[in-house]
Amino acid sequence: MSAQPIYLDYAATTPVDARVAALMAECLTAGDAFGNPSSAHPFGAAAAARVEHARAQVAVLLGADPAEIVFTSGATESNNLAVLGCARAAADRGRHVVSSRTEHKSVLDPCRQLGREGFSVTYLTPARDGRIGAAALAAALRRDTVLVSLMYANNETGVLEDVGALAAVCRERGVPLHSDCAQAAGKVALDVHALQLDFASLTAHKLYGPKGVGALYVRHGARALLQPLNFGGGQERALRPGTLPTHQIAGLGLACELAGAALAEESARLTALRERLWRGLAVLPGVHLNGAPAARVPGILNVSFEGVEGESLVAGLAGLALSTGAACSSDSPDPSYVLRALGRDTQLAQASLRLSLGRFTTAAEVDRALASVTAEVSRLRALSPAGAAAGGGWGDGPGTRLVSGEGGGPGRDTWVRFELLTSGDTVKEARFRVFGCPHTTDVVAWLCGQLRGRQRNALLPGAPAAWAAARAVPVEKLGRLLVVEDALRACLLHWA
Numbered sequence: 494m495s496a497q498p499i500y501l502d503y504a505a506t507t508p509v510d511a512r513v514a515a516l517m518a519e520c521l522t523a524g525d526a527f528g529n530p531s532s533a534h535p536f537g538a539a540a541a542a543r544v545e546h547a548r549a550q551v552a553v554l555l556g557a558d559p560a561e562i563v564f565t566s567g568a569t570e571s572n573n574l575a576v577l578g579c580a581r582a583a584a585d586r587g588r589h590v591v592s593s594r595t596e597h598k599s600v601l602d603p604c605r606q607l608g609r610e611g612f613s614v615t616y617l618t619p620a621r622d623g624r625i626g627a628a629a630l631a632a633a634l635r636r637d638t639v640l641v642s643l644m645y646a647n648n649e650t651g652v653l654e655d656v657g658a659l660a661a662v663c664r665e666r667g668v669p670l671h672s673d674c675a676q677a678a679g680k681v682a683l684d685v686h687a688l689q690l691d692f693a694s695l696t697a698h699k700l701y702g703p704k705g706v707g708a709l710y711v712r713h714g715a716r717a718l719l720q721p722l723n724f725g726g727g728q729e730r731a732l733r734p735g736t737l738p739t740h741q742i743a744g745l746g747l748a749c750e751l752a753g754a755a756l757a758e759e760s761a762r763l764t765a766l767r768e769r770l771w772r773g774l775a776v777l778p779g780v781h782l783n784g785a786p787a788a789r790v791p792g793i794l795n796v797s798f799e800g801v802e803g804e805s806l807v808a809g810l811a812g813l814a815l816s817t818g819a820a821c822s823s824d825s826p827d828p829s830y831v832l833r834a835l836g837r838d839t840q841l842a843q844a845s846l847r848l849s850l851g852r853f854t855t856a857a858e859v860d861r862a863l864a865s866v867t868a869e870v871s872r873l874r875a876l877s878p879a880g881a882a883a884g885g886g887w888g889d890g891p892g893t894r895l896v897s898g899e900g901g902g903p904g905r906d907t908w909v910r911f912e913l914l915t916s917g918d919t920v921k922e923a924r925f926r927v928f929g930c931p932h933t934t935d936v937v938a939w940l941c942g943q944l945r946g947r948q949r950n951a952l953l954p955g956a957p958a959a960w961a962a963a964r965a966v967p968v969e970k971l972g973r974l975l976v977v978e979d980a981l982r983a984c985l986l987h988w989a
């Protein structure tokens with residue numbers, strides 16, 4: 494395994510294209526483009542020309558007119574501006590908004606804020622394939638609905654929504670539609686006019702541009718539907734005032750142009766790599782493709798594994814830089830809300846991997862990733878109490894007896910079994926099977942070492958709190974050690 498992990502997290506962010514970085518540098522230093530684009534002198538005019546060139550490049554990628562592009566700091570800001578800006582501007586006419594449970598947090602959190610401001614929000618639940626569909630949307634619209642916000646491509650599953658059909662429903666009912674297109678722009682053909690979107694968000698760093706810049710498409714005539722979040726110098730039609738960051742915007746523009754030029758070829762190449770990965774994983778039993786059979790963006794593959802604990806799976810894949818539904822890697826204590834909304838149970842949502850491929854992903858990397866995931870899933874399944882039956886290999890010799898005990902169980906977040914080879918009142922050997930987080934596994938393995946030579950009347954080597962201290966187990970995982978203790982106590986019960 495090479496020192497640097499294989500990068501399979503292009504849906505989280507992408508490296509900046511070298512041509513984009515060079516252009517950005519050109520705009521930063523003393524030269525012809527460092528001026529304030531708002532200034533009336535030639536320095537300002539040169540910077541403004543760069544900005545307007547970039548505006549046209551972004552517009553081409555989206556199928557929009559340049560005048561419909563508002564530069565922002567990224568998709569989070571674009572989503573906030575569209576959701577809060579549109580709802581607040583319409584508050585006198587109605588206070589109902591429709592979105593979905595699988596949106597990015599940068600749509601869900603503004604929606605929650607609207608709730609605090611007296612709006613009611615309907616969060617649609619997608620079908621098992623991850624899509625909402627026009628019928629569900631039509632049923633959710635009310636006379637007081639002032640905004641619908643539904644994403645084009647989901648960032649976890651890659652599922653593509655039929656936004657054209659959603660837009661048709663919205664148009665018929667006279668409700669504006671915003672779509673978070675951060676994962677779609679530059680990945681799939683996008684034509685906001687043909688799709689009849691009112692607002693669309695994108696961000697540069699998902700398409701080989703810099704972090705910290707993005708855009709909101711605002712349909713001609715839809716400017717009046719928006720209230721700004723910030724107030725200042727009137728830039729960007731007063732929707733997003735502030736001195737325009739020429740280098741960021743120029744970088745976004747070129748990144749859009751390059752993504753558009755490479756789109757057909759890249760999408761075919763990445764689709765083939767993604768299918769290669771899936772075909773390899775599908776050989777394993779108990780593997781689920783999340784978002785199937787919906788159409789998905791080329792570069793994202795999201796899979797769940799039965800019989801494997803998510804945190805342990807990720808811990809065993811240190812050679813791969815990827816994202817997971819396991820709670821350990823995110824800010825939230827719950828496994829992926831997106832996969833839960835698709836009807837996956839907690840275990841499958843936990844034991845999920847999002848492998849996202851991009852420009853520098855090779856077939857050799859895909860094959861190495863495939864081999865790592867296959868080996869790790871097999872290893873964890875073999876270690877699980879659900880695996881082979883107890884007793885193998887040790888045999889009950891004369892004078893020895895096999896004693897086992899379990900804690901937790903199938904369907905729980907922890908399942909532990911100790912197997913003790915005893916002679917009279919003494920533990921001769923101890924071994925274990927475990928389904929659990931890496932901390933649980935570590936403590937169980939360590940305890941097996943402690944158990945050897947112990948007497949029945951003093952079997953438990955201290956209490957869970959002491960084990961936690963000895964093995965540096967974080968406090969939120971303490972409950973799992975109680976399950977470990979249960980397994981030891983069950984051994985005692987059977988030994989009696």
Ligand SMILES: *Cc1c(COP(=O)(O)O)cnc(C)c1O
Pocket residue numbers: 504505566567568569570597599644646647648673674675676696697698699705706707
């Ligand atoms: C990355 C992403 C965002 C946030 O974009 P930033 O530019 O990082 O703020 C929003 N929505 C989706 C779907 C994304 O993938």
